[in-house]
Amino acid sequence: MINEPGYRLNVGLIIINDKxxxxxxxxxxxxxxxxxxxxxxxxxxxxxxxxxELFEEVGISSSSVKFIGATKNWIKYDVPLNQRKKHxxxxxxxGQTQKWFMLKLTKKVxxxxxxxxxxxxxxxxxxxxxYPLFMIVSFKKEVYRSILxxxxxxxxxxxxxxxxxxxxxxxxxYLTAAEGKVGEGAAAEWVAARDMMNKxxxxxxxxxxxxxxxxxxxPAVKYAVSTALSMTATPDSFGRxxxxxxxxxxxFQMVYVTDALRLSPQLQQTKDFIDWAxxxxxxxxxxx
Numbered sequence: 001m002i003n004e005p006g007y008r009l010n011v012g013l014i015i016i017n018d019k020x021x022x023x024x025x026x027x028x029x030x031x032x033x034x035x036x037x038x039x040x041x042x043x044x045x046x047x048x049x050x051x052x053e054l055f056e057e058v059g060i061s062s063s064s065v066k067f068i069g070a071t072k073n074w075i076k077y078d079v080p081l082n083q084r085k086k087h088x089x090x091x092x093x094x095g096q097t098q099k100w101f102m103l104k105l106t107k108k109v110x111x112x113x114x115x116x117x118x119x120x121x122x123x124x125x126x127x128x129x130x131y132p133l134f135m136i137v138s139f140k141k142e143v144y145r146s147i148l149x150x151x152x153x154x155x156x157x158x159x160x161x162x163x164x165x166x167x168x169x170x171x172x173x174y175l176t177a178a179e180g181k182v183g184e185g186a187a188a189e190w191v192a193a194r195d196m197m198n199k200x201x202x203x204x205x206x207x208x209x210x211x212x213x214x215x216x217x218x219p220a221v222k223y224a225v226s227t228a229l230s231m232t233a234t235p236d237s238f239g240r241x242x243x244x245x246x247x248x249x250x251x252f253q254m255v256y257v258t259d260a261l262r263l264s265p266q267l268q269q270t271k272d273f274i275d276w277a278x279x280x281x282x283x284x285x286x287x288x
Contacts (some may be wrong), residue, residue: 007076008093011050012037012100014151015058015065020159021126023058023111024135028122031137031232031264035144036121037098046070046099054103057119059112065103069154074099077143100147102154106201129155134228191235200225210243226252230259239272250280 013036024033038053040046051062063278078095079088088094114120129136129148136144155161162261199221206213216222226248229241238260245253257276260267267273 004097006092006094007097008088008095009040009046009074010037010096010098011040011046011053012098013054013057014052014100014102014147015054015060016068016102016155016159017126019126020129020155020161022129022132024125024127024132025121026059026123026263027120030232032137033125033132033231034137034140035132039096047101050099050101050103055118057113057121058124059115060105060109064105064107064109066106068102069102069151069156070102071098071100071147071150075143075146077140080139083137083139090288100151102151102158104158129161134203135231160252184202200228203228206244207237207240209247210240213244215244215247222248222252223255226255227259230256231263233264234265235264235267235270238267238270242255242272242276253280 015036019025023036025036026033036057038049038057040049042221044052047067050067054060054065074097075192076095081094111124113121121279129152129253132144133141133148147188175184199216199218201213201216206225216223216225226245229245233241233256241256241260242253245256253276261273
């Protein structure tokens, strides 16, 4: 269904578990992570489509969730031409117009990808509220920023967790403000994560300027950058990633390579990986 020339009507799902984490899924044969979403069939209301997609995409019955709310307006985005699916091109679809729903699990469920033979996903994880902004493909980033900002108060009201406190507070004041909302232990963990992300260079910037982007000094931040890069590594990005990673100690290069290969085994066939493995066979192959 297309609501205006070139755009398909679509619903997106933000699913919250009992710990306040959001469900993020990995698309098959890629390293791209996203919230579940799907098209609206002819004759369907957005809510009916959301319930159907909930079961088809991740195996959750609508009786296992509580619908908390939805975005007020429809949100439109374009898909880059080189990333459009064949049926998009055939039907001259250039993007999607979405209504987003927020829902919370009311009982224990098993995530499953087997209910739709054309299912897009093969892996999932539960993540913190703002984490998807670091994982989503660049052309959807503003969509995710918009929906998370719009729905954050519903999330806070439902989970009793906070999503932000003023970023310009000194860390000690920031921690005090957080403790008042979620308690000492959770606040310390949240503030540590916030400080870590503030110290990390942007993944997009690293890939645009791998030779010039600043390398963090703290080992924990180096590890975080290595992991973040590995989770979105592709055959096209691997070479640029390794230009940056070569500026870090070899133990962090191993973190990146090991995680990247685990998520995308096809990277082993790239010339960039083969060249790196030969050059670093002493650490990659244990000296054999």
